[in-house]
Amino acid sequence: MIETLVRAGHTVVSLEGPGHGRSPGEQANVVLFARALLEAAAELPPLRAVIGHSMGGASVLLALQMGLRTEAAVSIAAPARLLGVLRGFAHRLGLPARARAAFIRQIERDVGMQIARLDVTGYQLELPGLVVHAADDALVAADEAQVIHKAWFDSRLMLLEAGGHQRVLSDPRLGEAVLELLARAAAPARQSA
Missing domain, CATH: 3.40.50.1820 (Alpha/Beta hydrolase fold, catalytic domain)
Structure with missing residues (x-):
């Protein structure tokens, strides 16, 4: 290209x-x-x-x-929608539900933004x-x-x-x-x- x-x-x-x-x-x-x-x-x-x-x-x-x-x-x-991608990644890693939620919260702290806001539909x-x-x-x-x-x-x-x-x-x-x-x-x- x-x-x-x-x-x-x-x-x-x-x-x-x-x-x-x-x-x-x-x-x-x-x-x-x-x-x-x-x-x-x-x-x-x-x-x-x-x-x-x-x-x-x-x-x-x-x-x-x-x-x-x-x-x-x-x-x-x-x-x-990045939230779906991250949830899928955490699931493929085999993380239990609580660990998946903690994983998402940690990423939100790292990027300084709610992951749900990273959605092109908005x-x-x-x-x-x-x-x-x-x-x-x-x-x-x-x-x-x-x-x-x-x-x-x-x-x-x-x-x-x-x-x-x-x-x-x-x-x-x-x-x-x-x-x-x-x-x-x-x-x-x-x-x-």
Whole structure:
């Protein structure tokens, strides 16, 4: 996808979230990622689009609620409701009910926000967007994309039959869809009389 955008003449800046990969930090969560996006955006020229994958996609949507300015946004394989994701994770770990509840409370203390607030159905998403998900994603159910799309007034939903959670990023249709989104976002809005 990055190569497709660069070949089309776009400048791409890649941000590695706090506590991810080689980035410093001992914690990685959606709120920290969203804040990092806001800090990075403050140092960059006006953004044409912001693209996020998985937790990065959820972070883009949250950052938009926190004031991130961009012409368009893309959410790839992102969860719509983080509470459900965390409950599922705690359940897969085999934690008993009380421990699952304590786990959620601890995360809320860590991020400084109620996890129930991290739900796109309560977000105001008014810019052009693209929601991408693979049907065979084993980490984040494809139903999450439907929820995001329904909450996002001006979004296009792109459901791929295959691609899993990671391989979806290398699907050539993704790069083309992002280019189409950029063209749509750049087109002047029609006004009715």
